Every structure is written in structure tokens, then in C-alpha cells.
Amino acid sequence: MASPASVAAPAALLRLEGVEQFYGQKIRILGPIDLEMREAEFLSLVGPSGCGKSTLLRIVAGVLTPTVGTVRMGGRPLKDVNTRAAMVFQSFALFPWLKVVDNVAVGLESRGLPPRERLKKAQKYIDLVGLSGYERAYPRELSRGMKQLVGLARALAVEPELLCMDEPFSALDVLTARTMRELVLDLWASPVVMTKSILLVTHSIEEAVAMSDRVVVLKANPGRIADEVDLRGLPRPRRPDLPQVRETVDRMYALLA
Amino acid sequence: MASRRPASYSVDLGLIFLIGAVVVGLHLGRSSLRPYDAPELDPRPALLPLYLLYSLARLAVAYLLAVGLALVTGQLAARSPFARRLILPTLDVLQSVPILGFFPLAVGFFIGIFHGSALGVEMAAVFLIFTSMFWNLAFGVYESLITLPEELALAAGQFGLRGSLRWTRLILPAVVPSLLYNSLVSWANGWYFLIASEIIAVGPARYTLPGLGSYLAQAVTVGRNHETVLALGVLIATTVGMHLLLWGPLQIWAERFHFEESGDRPRTPRMARVLGRSRLVRWLTRTVVAPAGQEAIAAAGKLLGMWGASGWWGGAFALLLPASLLVAVFKLYGLFVSRPASPELAGIPVDLLLSLVRVALGVVVSAAVSIPLAWALARSTRVRGAAMAVIQILASIPATAFFPLIVILLRWGIGMNAAAVLLALTTMFWYVLFNVAGAAYAIPKQMDEAALGLGLRGRRYLRRVFVPAVLPSLITGCVTAWGAGWNAMILCEYLEAGRRVYQVRGIGATLDRATYVTGDMQVVAASLASMVLLIILVNRSVWDPVYRRVAERYKMEA
Known part of the structure; x- marks a missing residue:
């Protein structure tokens, strides 16, 4: 697991602190999640269905208020709809x-x-x-x-400073x-x-590897961060048949299994 | 938001409307503030256009009120769980109440407020028409808002649509199709009740408002055939004209507000598809109706945005509905403890039972005729559009127009029992037919093809495919017809025609006699309350469970 400290940059565009989402009073469907996103970063969230990745994106976009925890946009806590973000829907x-x-x-x-x-x-x-x-x-x-x-x-x-995309290509x-x-x-x-900053939710590992700087892998019940992979070292454009790309994809499948 | 707004015609139109309303109000007010002395209507046919105008004005005012209130109520119920818990049950009870029966109470109220002036009678009439138009509109708004695609609502929030902008860009367009569809029903109801609402009788006192409805009613009561036919002609021509020149173009315009339909067949056959081939209708749509519709949406959005800015109003309104219901119950209670019981009260159970049999018979006959008819309609691909258009126009003719026909049949001696059921059928039948036909058209083509491939034809197709496919809609239609049937009982069990009274024993007749002849408020209240209780009881114990089971098993999942 890559240590967050090694990728930390001074300017955090988005920061989630102990975010949790409950269904009703008792059932926790998501969290606690701590996550940071840098300026001009392409970050992907992948995970099995039911891991709460879309929920997390909606929390970031400010259309859903988390039960517990804080979302900071450019340092300031988010209270309402995130007007500095815009969303693309499935x-x-x-x-x-x-x-x-x-x-x-x-x-x-x-x-x-x-x-x-x-x-x-x-x-x-x-x-x-x-x-x-x-x-x-x-x-x-x-x-x-x-x-x-x-x-x-x-x-x-x-x-917007942040573009949120919720499975934007899966209906195509x-x-x-x-x-x-x-x-x-x-x-x-x-x-x-x-x-310049994009947060992409996808269930496709190939898509995440082809596009992002960093991939956060979520697991279900409740949705939590299982792992994250820094892909800045992977040269672009990333054609799927390149050995390096294929090896990364395989490694991530192993992570999810 | 301090941005400059583009010039809008809606503001000008609003101003013109306001000025007009003030002028008309002043004019009416002058004649209205005297105590009202129910004159006989001048029967000269030359006055018919004027009477028609009066009636149309009443209908239009009631309709605008109904639409406005439906938007507010429906939106409130869809948005706030608290409001929903108050509004939905209240609407549910109120819509199952036979409105006609409550009319004497409402008239008493309004005439009391306005000290017996014509304005009070006028308000009472508009109120009655309003109540006949409101419920289905409110439910329609609520339903189309809760079935709004989730991501679209999210998108509206994420892109910051609030207040007026949310109304004009999201809510109003989303409810236009249901609002239009329900407007047809509402106007049909409005015409139906117009006849009852322009002649208002409380006990021995009788108030007549000038209008098409009162003209027609008077002509029938007095037995002037020539004038009856003339008034009927005007009534039918008006409803048909409105279909062709107003609702048709509006439906064509509203096509753009539908969410995309899946499947290869249009979900409902729309009169618009047939009318859309007419050059005149297309021209009307393009040059008049579409721009007017857009302006209406913009203006309504502005108004509603202002209203929505303070949540306080919403809460107050949500409380108002059940509160008024409580007051009504309290008043009723007072009526019974203050006086000894009227002897007529003892007959009410039997009255109820007799009417129940009539309404049930009406439902069964409606269903039995609708199923084969809808099947025939759905099978004939060539005539279905035209046939539906003709049926819709037929259905828009208010059942009260059939009064004279029934009277003729009565003179031939068909018996009042049969006449009452027949008259009730003229309103009940359409509800069932429309629902069943709509479902029949919506049967997926692939299912038809699969049935054909499996050799299901004729009666086997009917039993295995058709009836199960239309069952949920059949139940919906039956429930609506059942509600309409009780209203019809009030109108049908007691008829005055040609200076003769035709009646048959039943709760409607008892209510009418108490209202028009004896003026016994105890009987009015008791028959009403028992009717409402029976309706709600049957809705809860029969229709609700049946509908739930049928909907679960036979829902068409694409």
C-alpha cells in the first residue's frame, strides 16, 4: 500500500475527514473515509457494486450530506451543494x-x-x-x-474546479x-x-488504469478504502496492450479479488 | 440574483388580466351586493352565448385555482415527508367523498359570509366546480414528481436550480403531461357539476346563476324540448371545440415534456397524434399554444418561486387541509347533539344498501363492456388512433347531457331503477374504458409476438395475455368509476323533469330530498357521513388490497 505521506502535496483541493453515511439510524453503508485530492489530479474510485462509490461522489458534489464527518473544498467545510464542482451522470x-x-x-x-x-x-x-x-x-x-x-x-x-463523473461511460x-x-x-x-481536477467513479479497472493519476480501491459492507495505487509513473497515452498497462491492470484485479 | 431579466409578455398579460378582473369585479359587485332574489332565467335562445360565457368564466376561474393549488400541494407532498403525511391521507379521504353531497353545506357557508348576495352564490358555484377539478390534479402533480428520474433531480440540485428557476426548469415541465391529462378529466368533471352548481337550492330557498348549466337544467325541469336540444347542442359543440382547439394543440406541445418512452410503441394513444395531422391544429400549436404555454410556465414559475421562498407558508397550508376536515367533523357532531333525531335516519342503512347495489352493478357492467371493446380497439391498428379520438370526444360530453334522453326512456317506462344505473354508467364507463384501453395499447409488441409464436390466439390469448396485462389498469379504472358512481347516485336517483319528480329509493334520493325539499340538515349530514364512511371502508378493505395484489403479480416490467 502506497503511503499517503509520499504523495502528499501542499495544495489539497478536496479533503474528506472521517466521512460516514448511514442508512437509517444503525446501518452504516459507507466509511469512515479519509481522502485527499490534489489540485489538477485525475483520481478514480473503483470497487464492486454496493461499495458506496457513487454515494461518496454525491457527498463530494454536495447533493448528499454525510451523516458524520466533514468535506473540505479548498480548506473550507462544505455546507450545501458544492458550487465549485460539477457532475456528469451515468x-x-x-x-x-x-x-x-x-x-x-x-x-x-x-x-x-x-x-x-x-x-x-x-x-x-x-x-x-x-x-x-x-x-x-x-x-x-x-x-x-x-x-x-x-x-x-x-x-x-x-x-468547475472539480469535475465529478459517476460511471459516465457505462451506459454507452x-x-x-x-x-x-x-x-x-x-x-x-x-x-x-x-x-483540471477530475474525480471519476467507475467499476472498470481498465478504465481507471487508462485514465487516472491515482486509483482508490473501495471494498463493500460498509464501503471503505481498501487500497490505493499511484499511477503517475505510468506513461501516457496508455494503450491497453502495452505490457506495463496490462501488468498494472492484473495487479489491481488481484487487489480486488 | 441581480441579473437583468429579459422583457416578458407574461408580466403584461398578468397586468391586463388583473385590470380586467377589477373591471369585471366592480361591475359584478354593483349588482351583487343586493340580497339575491333567484330570478327565473330568461329563456330566449339569443342569450345562450352570454350564458355560455358566464359558465366558461366560472369553469376557468375554478380550474386556475385548482391547478395553482394542485401545484403547491403536490409539490409540498413530494418534497416534505411531514407535509406528505398530512396531505396524502386528507386528499385520499376528500377525493372519495361525493362532492355533490357537500354542496349544500358549502353554499350555506358562502351565502352566509356574503349575506345572501349573488357574489356568495357565485363563490359557492366556483367552489363546487373547484372541488370537482382539484383532487386528480393534485395527485397527478405528486405522482409525477415522485417518479422524476432520480439523477435528473440530483442534477437540478447540483447545478444550483433553486426557487423560480427550479420551478420553470424542472418541476413545471415535469408535471405538464400529467397536468394536461388530468385537465381533461377535471374539465369533464367541471362540466358535469356545472349543471348542479348553477342552480343552488338550500331547503326551500333557490338561487339561480345565469349560465349554460342553469339554462339546461331549467329547460329540462320545465320540459321545454326545443330549448333543451339547443342548450345541449351548445354544450356539446363547446366541449368538442375545446378538445380540438385547446387540448389537442396543448397535447401536441406537451410532447416535448414526456420522458423518453422505451419500447417500440407509444405508451398511450394520444388524441394529439390524430389531431396533429390537421394543418389548423398544427398552426394553432405553433403560433398560439406553444408560446402561450412557455409564457405560462415562466409566469407560474416566478409566482411559485416567490411562494416557495418562505417555507412557513407551506407548513401552514399543509396544516390547513386536515384542520378544516376536523372542523367539519366537529360541526357535524354539534348538529346531532343539539336536536332530537329525525325519524328518517332509520331508513339510511337500507338506502345505502340499495345504492351500493346500483354502484356495484355499474362497475361490473363497465368492466364487462370495456374489456372486449378495448381488445377490439387494440387489435385494429388502422383505426385505433381515430377511434380513440372519437371516444375521447364522446367522453368529454358531460353525462348530464344525457338527462333528457333518460327522461324520454323513463316516459317509455324503463323504470327508474334502470334509468338511474344507465345514467350513472354514462360517467362510470369512460373511466374504465380509458384505463383498460391505455393498458391494452401498452402491451409490449414482443409479448404479442411471443404469444403468437406459442399459438395463443382468440380466447386463449385473451385469458393468458390480454386480461392479465390490463388487470392493474382495470382495477384503477374500477376504483375511479366506483367513486364517480356515488356522485352519480346523488344526481340520478332523484330527477326533476317536465315538472315531475322521478325518484327511486337510495341514499342519493334521501340526500336530495333532505337538501331540496325538507331542508333537514340532520338527514343531509347523516346520509353524507354514512356514504363517506362506506366508501372509505370499501376502499380500504376491498380496493386497496386487491390493487396491491394485482399490481404485484401483474406489473409489466420492461
Whole structure:
């Protein structure tokens, strides 16, 4: 197990301190969890279903308040919805009655941006994810992959410090998922996109290894951190057939077994 | 949020509406503040358009009130567990109450407040129509909010949608389909009760409001056939017109608010699909209804956002419903301890039993006719859309329009017992048919194909596939019809037509006699209370368990 001290950096963007989630009064489904995330880090949470990884992500996004413990964002404890984070959902969670451009602008609207700036910024991110020309379409007219692109643009448009992604590729077919992974990595590396810290929840070890700087492995009943693996030494791009990548994936399967 | 808002027509429209309301109010107020002396309606047919306008205004006011309150109540029940525990049981009890029966009490209340002026009668009428429109709307809002996809609600929270923005972007669009669907039901109910609510009688006192309903009722009572037919024509033309020019375009517009349907068949056959082929309807949708709808959502969102800003109001409102129920029970109790018991009270159990048999018969007949009819509809792929549209329009004709027909049948001597059941069927039947037909259309195509592959045809298909598939909806339809049936009893067991009274023994007739003839409040209260108790008892001990078992076993899981 890699010691946290060896990877500690001065600027912690996110910090979870003794976070626990209960179901009802007695049943603890998650925690206690202590976790730190650095600025500009790509961190993945993997684990079997029921290990509470999605719950943990929702706690970080501030849509769920933990029963016990504190979430700190840039040092300050989180009290409400985490406005410095934005979320991408497994089922896309687009508003079916809003056009693509209005879906992307939803977060900007609630932040009180005037209409013209809203439109400009929404357009920028629609272009960035490659959906130019589909601004006036409704979600139902799009393929699943395109829907998730809208979800990604919507999250990036509020220019969050932290991007939370909850199994974003698992509702997509294999080919689309691969293209989307590459797009996310490209955007992460691109100077045009402000967001540099990404927290990804996935059940796919291959996905976590292909994308992240660090992987936190969770185990179930209750969900706790079982292990974590530093992948900064693994060179990018990480094609799945590279021996180094395959060896890492195998090692992580062994960890989970 | 101090951002500049774009100019909005909704504000202008609101202002115009306000000014209009003040003008109308002043005009009405002048004539209304005198004590009200129920005049006979001027029977000249030339006045029919005016009467229609009056009736439409009453319906519209009641409807707007009902929608507003349904949004507030439904949202509150969906959001707060505390409010839910108060609101849902209250709504459940109130919706199983035959509204017509409570009318005399409400009229007494409003006329008392306004010292017998026309304004009080007017308010009482609007209140009655409101109660006939409200319950299903509120339940619809509640249900569509609790079935909102979880991640969408989370997304709305995560992207910071609050207050007005949450209403306009999430809640209102999410409830539009259910609101529209239920509006059809509500308006049908509204028309149905219009006839009862424009002529108001408490004991010997009788108040008549000018309107289509009172015109029709008067024509039937006095026996003027020519005017009856004319008023019926206007009534039918209006309901059909509203379907074509208002609800149809609204449904087409509302397509965008539906969550994506899985499977290869549309879940419900919508009249919109047929109407959508009309050029006029499409034009109306695009140029009038869609922009107006958007404005309505924006305006309502603004208003509701303001309301939602203080949670205190919500709590107060949630308490108000059960509190008023308690007061009513208390008043009833006072009525009985203050006076010796009326001799008529002893007959109530038998009355109840007779009416129960009629309502039950109505439910059985509705179900027995609906199943084969829905099967036939579902099988004929070619005519189903058109057939559904025709049926929907037929159903929107208020049952009271069948009054004269029944009177003719009575003169031929079919007997009041059969006439009462027949009249009740005109409202009960549609509830069952719509539910069953909707479920029949929703049977997955793959299941049909599998059945065909296994050689299930004809009666075997009906028994093994069709009936199990529609069973949950059949029960839902029967429960609704059962509720409507009791209301119908109040209307059907006691008829006045052509200066003659036709009646048959039953709780409805007893209630009507006590209301219109003797004015004995004890009998009114006792028959009402016993009816409500019986309805709730049967709902709890029969319908609820049956529905739960059927829903568990026969739920269609995709």
C-alpha cells in the first residue's frame, strides 16, 4: 500500500475527514473515509457494486450530506451543494424539455449569468465537445453518446474546479465509450479547459488504469478504502496492450479479488 | 440574483388580466351586493352565448385555482415527508367523498359570509366546480414528481436550480403531461357539476346563476324540448371545440415534456397524434399554444418561486387541509347533539344498501363492456388512433347531457331503477374504458409476438395475455368509476323533469330530498357521513388490497 505521506502535496483541493453515511439510524453503508485530492489530479474510485462509490461522489458534489464527518473544498467545510464542482451522470440526466444549448447553459443560468454571456459560454463548450450544429436539438433526438457529450459540456460550462463523473461511460457502447474516454483526456490536457481536477467513479479497472493519476480501491459492507495505487509513473497515452498497462491492470484485479 | 431579466409578455398579460378582473369585479359587485332574489332565467335562445360565457368564466376561474393549488400541494407532498403525511391521507379521504353531497353545506357557508348576495352564490358555484377539478390534479402533480428520474433531480440540485428557476426548469415541465391529462378529466368533471352548481337550492330557498348549466337544467325541469336540444347542442359543440382547439394543440406541445418512452410503441394513444395531422391544429400549436404555454410556465414559475421562498407558508397550508376536515367533523357532531333525531335516519342503512347495489352493478357492467371493446380497439391498428379520438370526444360530453334522453326512456317506462344505473354508467364507463384501453395499447409488441409464436390466439390469448396485462389498469379504472358512481347516485336517483319528480329509493334520493325539499340538515349530514364512511371502508378493505395484489403479480416490467 502506497503511503499517503509520499504523495502528499501542499495544495489539497478536496479533503474528506472521517466521512460516514448511514442508512437509517444503525446501518452504516459507507466509511469512515479519509481522502485527499490534489489540485489538477485525475483520481478514480473503483470497487464492486454496493461499495458506496457513487454515494461518496454525491457527498463530494454536495447533493448528499454525510451523516458524520466533514468535506473540505479548498480548506473550507462544505455546507450545501458544492458550487465549485460539477457532475456528469451515468444516465446523462439531461432535461428532456430543453434544447442542447439550454441544457448546457442551465448551470450558468442558476449562477446568474446574463443571457448573452450564457449563450457565448455554452456555445464554447458545445464546440469543444464537438456538438456544433446540434445546439437547437432536443436530447431525445440525439444518440446516447451525443447525450453524454451534452452532459459533459454542461458540467464543463460552469468551469468547475472539480469535475465529478459517476460511471459516465457505462451506459454507452464499447466504441463510443472509448472515444469519450479519449475526448475527456484530451480536454483535460487542453489549455482551453479550465477544469483540471477530475474525480471519476467507475467499476472498470481498465478504465481507471487508462485514465487516472491515482486509483482508490473501495471494498463493500460498509464501503471503505481498501487500497490505493499511484499511477503517475505510468506513461501516457496508455494503450491497453502495452505490457506495463496490462501488468498494472492484473495487479489491481488481484487487489480486488 | 441581480441579473437583468429579459422583457416578458407574461408580466403584461398578468397586468391586463388583473385590470380586467377589477373591471369585471366592480361591475359584478354593483349588482351583487343586493340580497339575491333567484330570478327565473330568461329563456330566449339569443342569450345562450352570454350564458355560455358566464359558465366558461366560472369553469376557468375554478380550474386556475385548482391547478395553482394542485401545484403547491403536490409539490409540498413530494418534497416534505411531514407535509406528505398530512396531505396524502386528507386528499385520499376528500377525493372519495361525493362532492355533490357537500354542496349544500358549502353554499350555506358562502351565502352566509356574503349575506345572501349573488357574489356568495357565485363563490359557492366556483367552489363546487373547484372541488370537482382539484383532487386528480393534485395527485397527478405528486405522482409525477415522485417518479422524476432520480439523477435528473440530483442534477437540478447540483447545478444550483433553486426557487423560480427550479420551478420553470424542472418541476413545471415535469408535471405538464400529467397536468394536461388530468385537465381533461377535471374539465369533464367541471362540466358535469356545472349543471348542479348553477342552480343552488338550500331547503326551500333557490338561487339561480345565469349560465349554460342553469339554462339546461331549467329547460329540462320545465320540459321545454326545443330549448333543451339547443342548450345541449351548445354544450356539446363547446366541449368538442375545446378538445380540438385547446387540448389537442396543448397535447401536441406537451410532447416535448414526456420522458423518453422505451419500447417500440407509444405508451398511450394520444388524441394529439390524430389531431396533429390537421394543418389548423398544427398552426394553432405553433403560433398560439406553444408560446402561450412557455409564457405560462415562466409566469407560474416566478409566482411559485416567490411562494416557495418562505417555507412557513407551506407548513401552514399543509396544516390547513386536515384542520378544516376536523372542523367539519366537529360541526357535524354539534348538529346531532343539539336536536332530537329525525325519524328518517332509520331508513339510511337500507338506502345505502340499495345504492351500493346500483354502484356495484355499474362497475361490473363497465368492466364487462370495456374489456372486449378495448381488445377490439387494440387489435385494429388502422383505426385505433381515430377511434380513440372519437371516444375521447364522446367522453368529454358531460353525462348530464344525457338527462333528457333518460327522461324520454323513463316516459317509455324503463323504470327508474334502470334509468338511474344507465345514467350513472354514462360517467362510470369512460373511466374504465380509458384505463383498460391505455393498458391494452401498452402491451409490449414482443409479448404479442411471443404469444403468437406459442399459438395463443382468440380466447386463449385473451385469458393468458390480454386480461392479465390490463388487470392493474382495470382495477384503477374500477376504483375511479366506483367513486364517480356515488356522485352519480346523488344526481340520478332523484330527477326533476317536465315538472315531475322521478325518484327511486337510495341514499342519493334521501340526500336530495333532505337538501331540496325538507331542508333537514340532520338527514343531509347523516346520509353524507354514512356514504363517506362506506366508501372509505370499501376502499380500504376491498380496493386497496386487491390493487396491491394485482399490481404485484401483474406489473409489466420492461
